Amino acid sequence: MKHFSYERVSSPSEAAQAFERNPGARYLAGGTNLIDLMKLDIEAPEHLIDVNCIGLDGIEQTLDGGLRIGALARNSDVATDERVRRDYPVLARALVSGASGQLRNRATVGGNLLQRTRCVYFYSGDLPCNKRHPGSGCAAIEGMSRALAVIGGSESCIATHPSDMAIALRALDAVVETILPDGSKRVLPIADMHVLPGQTPHIETVLVPGELITSVVLPRPIGGAHRYLKLRDRASYAFANVSIALVAHFDGPKLGAVRVAFGGLAPKPWRVEEAESGISSASDAASQIADVALSGAVPTKQNAFKLSLARRALSVLLMEERQRNDRKSQ
């Protein structure tokens, strides 16, 4: 591991100031991804600013009845919070489907959003990767691409975003609050935070250097049936081949409004709002959503299975929720 210097800060503004003094710095939160990457020299910051003690690990009600989750709240604490379990079960479900118990106790909300891809070529220091070493090429597109993106990628990169939590946050239309190195603050819809790779796959978010996530804000509870389905190669502790965050509302026996976000398919949480419109009159809601949300997909031979898997998984989820709704109204 490369040498680095280390400091611990005790407030978000101190963190921002520390970054102003050390523009080559990275913030260190749970460390479960950053330290792993530093051991492999994929990340090699000159300076680490430990933000674990900046007082942002709480979860509080917002004025309009939503929930503000501190960026340093641990994944397991968010999943356990009574309000999250009651009002945002899709988020609790997504959180507990990710990583292991040990990692969830340590990993933070902010770090979860900013974790890097698990593309094996990104992790292999001796092979080309435009994300790790811009301009070096992509070994994945013609290589072992089974786990990689089928949509939203580019000729430069087909890495997927590995987070489960972010998929649920996208379905919930969460908002990300940040502080910039100059001390100013901004608010970003989760939909706008991650960017597609294009020709610059090393740029993964719209955050500027030194911008620190301070919290994630959930809107007022939106009701409906919440589901998070994760399909993977092992029953536990594996990344998704396909995942779906679903919030479905029923109007009597009929499906009303739905929200569908896909994981495992794209470089960012994949949700296409147009796919969800007019769904109550659709004869086959799953097909309509999949047709629109997944149009323009460019799968490889190895990962084309994800498209039919996503379609069938959504169909099953909607069927199960329909049956549950029918049972309730009987």
Add this chain to the structure above:
Amino acid sequence: MSIDVKDEVTVKTGALDVCFTVNGTRHELKVDPRMTLLDALRDILGLTGTKKGCDQGQCGACTVLVGGRRMNSCLSFAVMHEGDEIRTIEGLGSQSNLHPMQASFVKHDGLQCGYCTPGQICSAIGVLDELNRGVPSHVSEDLNKIAPSDDEIRERMSGNICRCAAYPNIVAAIREVMEKEL
């Protein structure tokens, strides 16, 4: 010459002070910022019960309890643990007075080579605490009312790999303590 090289490394990285408690004993350490909690426990404090398996958070052999919660000590720098209370396998029980989880692993033969066992036991103790606190898991049918079961044990222990595959006996060992304590 070798002394010069060592001095140079110290200057470049800067040795940092950190103070934490391990198994009830307070330790003031000087560490390289790159040193993981795992290496500090093993190489500075001589607590070699905690094992290094994959060193990348995948196998769980390095699991310790920090503030009562299980975590991978390989994915954490020692300097991040200022003021923390850490518990390792050495702090759970002694040969004549085993921790109930240790006794249950012995009774149910929940090990073969034993390399993963300290991590398994620390993790299992963390699991019982999580069940007590109502932390849900991927297999919990009801997020608000968790029913202890073998499936819950298996899911929650998925971050601990046993290459000898003593899994059925590990589950039996944890189940027995779970049924007594929950």
